[in-house]
Amino acid sequence: DSGVTQTPKHLITATGQRVTLRCSPRSGDLSVYWYQQSLDQGLQFLIQYYNGEERAKGNILERFSAQQFPDLHSELNLSSLELGDSALYFCASSVGSSEQYFGPGTRLTVT
Amino acid sequence: AQSVAQPEDQVNVAEGNPLTVKCTYSVSGNPYLFWYVQYPNRGLQFLLKYITGDNLVKGSYGFEAEFNKSQTSFHLKKPSALVSDSALYFCAVSPMNRDDKIIFGKGTRLHILP
Numbered sequence: 236d237s238g239v240t241q242t243p244k245h246l247i248t249a250t251g252q253r254v255t256l257r258c259s260p261r262s263g264d265l266s267v268y269w270y271q272q273s274l275d276q277g278l279q280f281l282i283q284y285y286n287g288e289e290r291a292k293g294n295i296l297e298r299f300s301a302q303q304f305p306d307l308h309s310e311l312n313l314s315s316l317e318l319g320d321s322a323l324y325f326c327a328s329s330v331g332s333s334e335q336y337f338g339p340g341t342r343l344t345v346t
Numbered sequence: 347a348q349s350v351a352q353p354e355d356q357v358n359v360a361e362g363n364p365l366t367v368k369c370t371y372s373v374s375g376n377p378y379l380f381w382y383v384q385y386p387n388r389g390l391q392f393l394l395k396y397i398t399g400d401n402l403v404k405g406s407y408g409f410e411a412e413f414n415k416s417q418t419s420f421h422l423k424k425p426s427a428l429v430s431d432s433a434l435y436f437c438a439v440s441p442m443n444r445d446d447k448i449i450f451g452k453g454t455r456l457h458i459l460p
Contacts, residue, residue: 237389266445277452278390278436283445291446325389329369332445334380 238262239338241326253314256341260307260328266290267309268335269301273322284309307329316345348373350439352451355394359427360459365452367422369437379420380438384453389437397421399440407431427458 238261240306246253260267269281271294280293284303295301298316305310313320321344349372359365371377378397382390394405401413411422422435434455440448 237391239389278450280449285445317417327390329445332378332440332443334392335393335448337382337392339389344439 237336237338239326239328239336241249241324241338241341243341244306244339245342245344247341248316249346250318252316252345253312254316254343256313256324256326256343258309258310258311258326258328258338260309260326261336264328264336265307266329266331267303267307268329269289269295269309269311270325270327271322272314272325272340273329281311313343317343347349348439348441348447348449350437350449350451352435352437352454354454355402356382356455356457358457358459361429364428365424365427365431365439365456365458369420369422369451369457371418371420371439373439373441376442378427378440378442378448379411379413380407380422381405381422382436382438382450383407384436385433386433391421391437429458429460432456432458 240259242257265286268283271279281295283291287303301311323340325340327337329335351370381393381394384390396403404410411442434453436453437451
């Protein structure tokens, strides 16, 4: 157990809908990262937050947004969903520049 | 530009044989280097890291990696492979103290044959 929790584990929704994925980092970790993993694209970095502020942005679509709250949990919002958004979404947390600890992921299926 | 390459999509090794999973990188300045493992339907798990110091780094599950600055490589190794080592392995690199600049390789699938 990495200490990072993600909910829900599975999500099935229709095209055009909006979903919210939730992540709670390890106790004491200020950084939260979001990744998308699909079979054909590998592991794609989406966005990083540090202590409530956006710190780095990767290949995140404009339809996607995220935030980190004062209690350090983070949410990833995906809107106007398309079939191609079906993937595993991982959250990870870290202390500074050290190793990241990954949650178990949320499997999103868009039908 | 910063990059990390895992040149092999898949590596097959017989159980009991030594294994190597390759990683090369390009980064400005001194790198921080990491290996992660992903088992089916699980998140990535941290295996080991190189920050500074001894070029040979030991990690979890008997894995080790050697930092080679001249060849800009950080290959993952294990002296004797187990079937349970079969998984997807990711190399990652960031410039020193730049947690906002970490990038992951595309992964190498390791198959250990019984």
